[in-house]
Amino acid sequence: MMTTFEALADPTRRRILDLLRERPRLVGELVDLLEASQPLISKHLRVLREVGLVNVRQDAQRRRYELRPEPLAEIDAWLKTYRYLWEARYDRLESLLEELQEKEQKHGKD
């Protein structure tokens, strides 16, 4: 069985998630919107179900899939430990500016 990261590695599955972000959808809608074969979409949906990224509700012979964002929060938590690295550049600039300002205040305008 797949991990959330593996599930997200496939572009078709990411497009499915993007569509489900707007609202829940029937399998048929996804098939039309993604211009892919029905079995293919069903298989991707199965993967997404298995990693908990979607829920299904049965509505007669239709299945309505909806996004379940919890696993994305886990990914976000992993990413969070890296975030300072691309925010660092801004921080460094910021503290450099602070230093300069302090110097100005101490030295007065020379």
Added chain:
Amino acid sequence: MMTTFEALADPTRRRILDLLRERPRLVGELVDLLEASQPLISKHLRVLREVGLVNVRQDAQRRRYELRPEPLAEIDAWLKTYRYLWEARYDRLESLLEELQEKEQKHGKD
């Protein structure tokens, strides 16, 4: 060639990134720390290089790999469009608690 998402799908590659987050490392260090074969690590590093997640600097016959976080920022940007979904729940909980507290204050302790 791989996408950043695909590169992140492999757990060994994520462990490499976790180690490089601390500081740049030689290939040999990674081999020791991950208890994997040297060619395997080299291949994973090649993938990470190809998607721009690491840089290499040559130091005599050694190669020092360092993290390059920019591609992670892209992932973060994608995730960002989903973030409100799991923050919504927390917000709802938070405002529910606020409501309860307000009620307590009005009713006093009964």
Added chain:
DNA sequence: CAGTTATATAACTAATGTGGTATATTTAAA
């Protein structure tokens, strides 16, 4: 130079994933 160290690459294997077509299953509708 000869040998050693560090890393990359080639060639291979086994496993797995994506996509296709055909079919099963379930429910509604005629």
Added chain:
DNA sequence: TTTAAATATACCACATTAGTTATATAACTG
């Protein structure tokens, strides 16, 4: 109750990937 619609599953082909071992490459060391 037969038929149609919506979806899932089985089975197959192909490509790709993670891992292996053996070897190439390159730079330092004695």
